[in-house]
Amino acid sequence: MVINIFEGARRISLLIAGVSTAITLYVAYIYEPYIIANYSISHPNGQFSRTENDCPSDAARHYFSPKTKSGKAVAINLCLLAMSFGKDNDRLIPYRVDENNLVWGAQTYSSEISQYEKQLESLFKMSIEDEAKFEEESVNKYKNIQVKSMVSA
Structure with a gap:
């Protein structure tokens, strides 16, 4: 054979x-389309604010992925803005306000900031408007991908 x-x-x-x-x-x-959103916070008692800007170089960054009520994952880039501290104006990340109303700050990769980032992640809630926008963005991305795949075929 x-x-x-x-x-x-x-x-x-x-x-x-x-x-x-x-x-x-x-x-x-x-x-599943991947939605990315940028938020920032500038003070331990401050609110999360949605932004289109990138984090400044002296800020800390924390990434996590909560889900919308319908189950869509959203990648959150949380920017922890730095403040000037002391006579030398050291740029530190504010992470705590004590009982005397003094703001505490620490370096970006310190254990205090790591704990603060976890705390912020647990406190994070998407607004109803943001959640609706993310849902719409997800649907639009999926439709765009379908159209592009049909055009390229």
């Missing part, structure tokens, strides 16, 4: 094409 290398290669290439098509269809089926 003669072995035909080309016939074997053709079968292997068909198998690879079939598997890659199945994987592509599966990924397209489970794809």
Whole structure:
């Protein structure tokens, strides 16, 4: 019996094409658009404010992904803005207000700031308007991807 290398290669290439098509269809089926939102906070007693700006270089950044009420994940980039402290105007992240109304600050990667970031994450609540905007943005991103995939096909 003669072995035909080309016939074997053709079968292997068909198998690879079939598997890659199945994987592509599966990924397209489970794809969920990724929404990113920037928020900042400037004071331990302050409010979260939505912003379109990037964090300044002296600010601390914390990333987490809460879900909307409908279950869509939103990537939150939380910017903890720095303040000037002391005579030397050291730029520190404010993390606590004590009983004498004094603001405490620490370096970006200190344990105090890490604990403060976890505390802020647990306190974070999306406003109803922001949540509605994220839902709409998610639907629009998904529609844009569908249109682009049909155009490129």
